[in-house]
Amino acid sequence: MEREKRRFMDLAIRIAQENVAASKGGPFGAVVVKEGEVIGSAGNEVTSLNDPTAHAEILAIRRACQRLGSFQLTDCEIYTSCEPCPMCIGAIYWARPKAVYYACTREDAARAGFDDQFIYEQLDLPAEQRRIPMVRLAVEDGDAPFQAWMRSTDKIRY
Numbered sequence: 001m002e003r004e005k006r007r008f009m010d011l012a013i014r015i016a017q018e019n020v021a022a023s024k025g026g027p028f029g030a031v032v033v034k035e036g037e038v039i040g041s042a043g044n045e046v047t048s049l050n051d052p053t054a055h056a057e058i059l060a061i062r063r064a065c066q067r068l069g070s071f072q073l074t075d076c077e078i079y080t081s082c083e084p085c086p087m088c089i090g091a092i093y094w095a096r097p098k099a100v101y102y103a104c105t106r107e108d109a110a111r112a113g114f115d116d117q118f119i120y121e122q123l124d125l126p127a128e129q130r131r132i133p134m135v136r137l138a139v140e141d142g143d144a145p146f147q148a149w150m151r152s153t154d155k156i157r158y
Helices: 003-023 056-066 086-095 104-109 117-124 145-150
Strands: 031-032 037-043 076-082 099-104
Touching: 003 031, 003 056, 003 076, 003 086, 003 099, 031 056, 037 056, 056 076, 056 086, 076 086, 076 104, 104 117
Parallel strands: 076 099
Antiparallel strands: 031 037, 031 076
């Protein structure tokens, strides 16, 4: 592993350890890097913010995007202390970095009490079989926002 990648991974791990010591949230840290410079970093703040979406990767992506003034992380890399969960994977794909590096696996996280396997299994089920009911309510004009989007000449595609 090249020295620079190790340095950024060490930073993500240090953020995760400091997060545990500060009782801000779970033992997770993430760093977004562009051209050798950290442009966003965060630890997990789920419990301190009472926000189930405040995972380290999500917060680091938000901070990096704000700093860049962009909703995409083109030519960026993400270093995270653990393999991203399904929610974070979705955010990562929307942000479109060029690579993600992680230290621990989802199996390591499961041994520590963070088991995302349930979510992976739920995503594989048809919507009507999931533990949390997901029911389509087909209403008249339900697609009006999409119709407006398709007609718009002032949209920013993403």
